[in-house]
Amino acid sequence: QKEVEQNSGPLSVPEGAIASLNCTYSDRGSQSFFWYRQYSGKSPELIMSIYSNGDKEDGRFTAQLNKASQYVSLLIRDSQPSDSATYLCAVNIEGGADGLTFGKGTHLIIQP
Amino acid sequence: KAGVTQTPRYLIKTRGQQVTLSCSPISGHRSVSWYQQTPGQGLQFLFEYFSETQRNKGNFPGRFSGRQFSNSRSEMNVSTLELGDSALYLCASSFGGAGANVLTFGAGSRLTVL
Numbered sequence: 001q002k003e004v005e006q007n008s009g010p011l012s013v014p015e016g017a018i019a020s021l022n023c024t025y026s027d028r029g030s031q032s033f034f035w036y037r038q039y040s041g042k043s044p045e046l047i048m049s050i051y052s053n054g055d056k057e058d059g060r061f062t063a064q065l066n067k068a069s070q071y072v073s074l075l076i077r078d079s080q081p082s083d084s085a086t087y088l089c090a091v092n093i094e095g096g097a098d099g100l101t102f103g104k105g106t107h108l109i110i111q112p
Numbered sequence: 113k114a115g116v117t118q119t120p121r122y123l124i125k126t127r128g129q130q131v132t133l134s135c136s137p138i139s140g141h142r143s144v145s146w147y148q149q150t151p152g153q154g155l156q157f158l159f160e161y162f163s164e165t166q167r168n169k170g171n172f173p174g175r176f177s178g179r180q181f182s183n184s185r186s187e188m189n190v191s192t193l194e195l196g197d198s199a200l201y202l203c204a205s206s207f208g209g210a211g212a213n214v215l216t217f218g219a220g221s222r223l224t225v226l
Binding site for chain 2: 034042043044045046049088090099100101102103104105
């Protein structure tokens with residue numbers, strides 16, 4: 001059974017610092033990896049997707065993937081109070097029958 | 113362009129009743145997925161429809177069903193409601209072709225079962 005594990009937090013980070021969010025997954029067949037952000041009372045919105053080992057940068061966000069360690073992370077540089085949200089890690093197996101498997105999310109708080 | 117539209121946004125039902133939720137995907141998207149979100153279990157996959165066919169199904173009882181119409185709009189139905197069915201039901205659409213698909217979520221339908 002596929003599992004995606006995240007520290008539920010809350011993770012408290014001062015404004016302007018780097019927030020580091022981590023995720024591990026159990027299924028070595030996982031091929032696609034996503035980070036979604038969910039504000040309280042809202043639906044998830046895609047932040048980053050990553051498919052191959054290494055780093056992928058998009059503005060203040062960097063996703064890191066290490067398939068050998070079954071580990072994916074999200075770094076948020078120059079954290080802003082508006083980054084305060086729950087961050088959901090999701091993985092997908094190509095051709096898999098289970099859709100995206102989500103972690104339960106990490107609650108991030110950026111302190112002004 | 114318009115996003116994913118879910119209706120109704122909020123509803124209250126009693127145990128034993130049934131409920132139907134609707135989802136209109138982004139124009140051009142042919143895949144619609146449904147997820148249940150609860151504080152305890154997080155986001156859990158219900159099923160995915162593509163070209164009017166159920167392509168994938170999660171681990172939920174048969175009380176949960178869905179369908180997709182020729183215009184890609186989808187409905188999900190929950191029969192014989194239980195208290196534990198209270199949740200946010202999220203619909204997500206994607207192009208649905210080969211390869212990884214990025215999901216765009218709707219605002220959700222919040223169901224309360226009394």
